[in-house]
Amino acid sequence: MQIVIIFKSVTYAQRAERLIAKKGVTANIIKAPFGIKSGSCAYGLRMDERNLSLALSVLKEAGLPYREILAKRPDGMYREVVV
Amino acid sequence: MMYFDNGATTWPKPPSVIKAVNDALISCGNPGRGGHILGRNAEKILYDCRVEAAQLFGMEDETRVVFTNNATQALNIAIKSTMKNGGHVVTGGYEHNSVLRPLSAMENVSFDVAHSRLFDEDDAFEKIVSKVTTDTKCIVLNHVSNVFGNELPIYRIDDFCHKNGIKLILDVSQSAGSEPINARDFKAVSFMCMPGHKGLYGPSGTGILLCCKEEKLYTITEGGTGSNSEEITQPDFLPDIFESGTANFTGIAGLLEGIRFVRGRQEEISRHKQNLIRLFTENLDGTDKIKIYHSDKQKSLVSISAGEKNNALFDMLCAEKICVRSGLHCAVAAHKSAGTERHGTIRISFSAFNSEDEVKRLVNILKKCSKTL
The missing domain is CATH 3.90.1150.10 (Aspartate Aminotransferase, domain 1)
Structure with a gap:
């Protein structure tokens, strides 16, 4: 399943992408879907669900905040993931 | 000629700078807004430039690298954010009007210019210190004079500011790109301001503001940032707080290559x-x-x-x-x-x-x- 970690701006998403890439995890920056809980005009980092735990530990270590985590359902809709 | x-x-600019500007005009859209491929191309350029600038100037966090139109805008932001609530400022005796005019325009700010003998760093240090009062909140100092090329005692003033709880704003317009400047070498510097089109060899219309300290920031310009769009108040986080409106991504594409030209x-x-x-x-x-x-x-x-x-x-x-x-x-x-x-x-x-x-x-x-x- 695809997971999207939402950040407050594209720069934060880019910083997260760079930090996570250093750990060997590939993630793609996407514009956050409109209408999500944490607000519009945000950016997200999309990755395989299996990499979520490592990604979150990298963000915690760097003190880089994220807004929410979404999972993309097969029908294209998003649901919030509670960690 | x-x-x-x-x-x-x-002048001239490195060929890589010219090519990057040209390429950006062809391959980039508005960054941080649409999320489409042309926007993503521009976003990558902006982010790569932040990382390059952060590495060049010893900044650990590239989100603290703010793009401006020039050093003047960077100095205006730094001075007006720092002195939002008024107080006294001391400047060196070799400052540009992009320091003195913003200070003159602030009704709640008083300031003294510490004139000193040319090519005499000891005299510059003593004259600056002599102007400091109990109300002094900030010293603004350039590294190298744009008129005479003389150096000002930025490291000694940084130490003085650190010991006396005074903020220091550095104007490195004439030294950035050719003199070693590392944010880790300073203790009191809150902002460093520079153009992108001088010693960094970028195009005109580019500048950099390095935000070196965790502190309350105040804006002089507000607008769309591509973030927090559901709110009518300006985002309070860097770099968005100081980067309203469409970024000069063509210029920053050139600046990125300019920084790569000087780095190392x-x-x-x-x-x-x-x-x-x-x-x-x-x-x-x-x-x-x-x-x-x-x-x-x-x-x-x-x-x-x-x-x-x-x-x-x-x-x-x-x-x-x-x-x-x-x-x-x-x-x-x-x-x-x-x-x-x-x-x-x-x-x-x-x-x-x-x-x-x-x-x-x-x-x-x-x-x-x-x-x-």
């Missing part, structure tokens, strides 16, 4: 310019009617003066297709410090692209001109 006005903006070469570029200064001053020395403002520790540029004949000398140089700058160089404080405010000076400023041969030809032309003054 020979170009010696690199203190205003460097600063000492080489500095040595090259020092050599050109030495060559210029040694060969011109002794020429009647032209005074040289020179010191062994001078950086990047030299001012000369023919006194009341400065305009005539400048016209002669223009006729020879020599690009230099005459007048006050938007820095009347520096001229008051050095006693040159009556006639100004003619500034010869170098870049990585100037050659020894050009300098020798310039000296010969100046010698020829001086005979007719």
Whole structure:
């Protein structure tokens, strides 16, 4: 399943992408879907669900905040993931 | 044509800079908004440039690298954010009008200019310290004067500010790119301000503001940032708080390549310019009617003066297709410090692209001109 970690701006998403890439995890920056809980005009980092735990530990270590985590359902809709 | 006005903006630009600007016009859209491929291309350029700038200046967090239109905008943001609630400011005696005019425009701010002897760092330090009062919240100081190339005692003032709880704003407009500047070497610096189009060899319309401290920030411009769009108040986080409106992504594409051009070469570029200064001053020395403002520790540029004949000398140089700058160089404080405010000076400023041969030809032309003054 695809997971999207939402950040407050594209720069934060880019910083997260760079930090996570250093750990060997590939993630793609996407514009956050409109209408999500944490607000519009945000950016997200999309990755395989299996990499979520490592990604979150990298963000915690760097003190880089994220807004929410979404999972993309097969029908294209998003649901919030509670960690 | 020979170009010696690199203190205003460097010319020529590296071919990689020109290519990057051209490529960006073809391949980029508005960054941080649409999320589509052209927007993503621009976003990558902006982020890569933040990372390059952060690494060049020793910043650990690239989100603290803010893009501005020039050093003037960076200084306005730094000064007006720092002094939002008023108080007293001390500036060095060689500051640009982009420091003194924002301070003059702030009704709740008083300031003193610490004029000091030219090429005397000890005197500059003592004069700055002597102006500090119990109400002083901030010192604004440039690293290298844009008029005389003299260095100001930024490290000693940083130490003084740290010990006395005073914020320090550094204007590194004439030194960024050719002199080593590392944010980790400072304790009290809250902001560093620089243009992108001088020693960083980027296009005009680019500048950088380094936000070095965790502190409350205040804006001078608000607008769309591509973030927090559901709110009508400005985001409070960097870099968005200071980056409203569509970014100059074509310029920043060039700036990215300009920074790559200087990164790892600063000492080489500095040595090259020092050599050109030495060559210029040694060969011109002794020429009647032209005074040289020179010191062994001078950086990047030299001012000369023919006194009341400065305009005539400048016209002669223009006729020879020599690009230099005459007048006050938007820095009347520096001229008051050095006693040159009556006639100004003619500034010869170098870049990585100037050659020894050009300098020798310039000296010969100046010698020829001086005979007719």
